[in-house]
Amino acid sequence: MSLTFTPFDLGPVRLKNRLVMAPMQQYRGAPDGSATAYHPLHYGRCAEGGIGLIVVESTAVASNGRLFKDDIGLYADRHVAPLRAVTDAVHAHGVPVFVQLSHGGRKSHPPPGERLLAPSALAFDGDYGVPASMTPQDIAAAVQDFADAARRAVAAGFDGLELHAAHGYLIHQFLSPLSNRRDDAYGGCGAGRARFAREVAEAVRAAVGPGFPLSLRVSASDYVESGLTPALVTEAVEALQPCGIVAVHVSSGGLLPVPPAHSRPGYQLDWARQIREACGLPVIAVGGLHRRSLIESALADGQADLIAIGRPILERPDFMTDKLASVAFDG
Template structure:
């Protein structure tokens, strides 16, 4: 029997198979952050192809948190209806759908020249420029922005939420000692660096209740000396999961411009394996997983519970042509 096409649950949601379409930016949002017909058709087409779960691309929780000038957002009530059309189309095509909520922090392109915010005044590079260290009021506002966006996601009809704490964006920036140099309650050591993310999870849960699946995407390694490694991320997740996380989506990198030291087929699965040993919720592996043999082997060895397949599904939206 195929493990890839066996059912699995994420929280209260039962999936028909273990193949996930991961969030991938489509660069098709309007200047104001609205989704459109492109997004509706793009995600529904992949749902018709047979995946078990669709995760809509990084969606900004605040105007200053947009990753680029053509991404999408959920930072106002006006953003709900366009994304509701996307969610409805995906579900009609046969797959449940999550939305990934994100704040870019120091890797943002703030809307209309807004503030560039980060845990500390440490730049990602010269292109993004120097961010402002967030005040306590800024931190509280960002947590509230995630909660309000989560509430709007429920109104839009999404089946679950993924919090983006990977690839060098704001939640990741608070976790990593390379980008968080704070000496207050939100820094100073692993417990302090975890505090903002813990607060976001609690705020989101308060906004949406406990039954809606809430997951998180993490970078399990910063690929840089002194940065996060799989064991430290696993320790953080052991503290975070009881706050209300239903699955962990394991990626890596993005905190600094330095690329990973090596890539190749399934190169991030070893990180998922470390995380899976540390937590009691399903783990999603991702990263150059492109063949049926890879997927079945990952699942059979217990290295992950689900597998995300990205670029092949952009080219061939029918799952049968990929696996």
């Protein structure tokens, strides 16, 4: 029996299969951060293709935290109605939909007059520039931004949230010793570096209430010595578990302009397995997992509970349908 097409529960949300549409930037947001007419059409078409769960692209919690100038956001009430059109389009096909909430930190494109912020005044590269080290007031404001965006996500009809703590964005920047050189309560040891993530998760949980599913996307490796490892990430995940995290979405990299040494299909599976075994939470694996045989073995061997797929679905939204599964997964 195929594990791929068996149901799975993320808290109170039942998925009809183990396949997740990974959050992928669409670069189609309005200048004010609103979703456009493109988004319900795009996500509705992807839901029609037979996926178990859709995670909407990285959605900014603050205007100074947009990853790109055409990102969508949930940092203002005006963003709720356009995203309600997205959730309605996905729900019309019986598919649950989460939204990924993010703040880019030093990898943001803030509008004129707003500051580039990060845990420490360390640039990602010469293009982004040197960020300002966040003050306690800046940190408190960012935590509130996540909570406010979460509240709007509930109003927009999302079934759950994914907190983006990967790919070199703000929460990741706090977690990694390579980007967090603070000597206050938000730096130093692992518990200090995880404090911002914990406060965000606590504030989000308070905003959405008990039982609403929260997942966490992490980077299991920074690809350089002295950076994040699965063990360090597990410590951070465990600090957030009291907030009711229902799944960990395991990716890697993004903190530094350093590529992975290998990016073969399934290259992140061992990291996913390590985190799954250590923290005891369901894990979403991602990274070149496009062949049915590889997906089945990852699920059967306990490397992951769910499999996220990105680019193939963008190219072919019906990639996951049962009638095409044998072609799509084995071609």
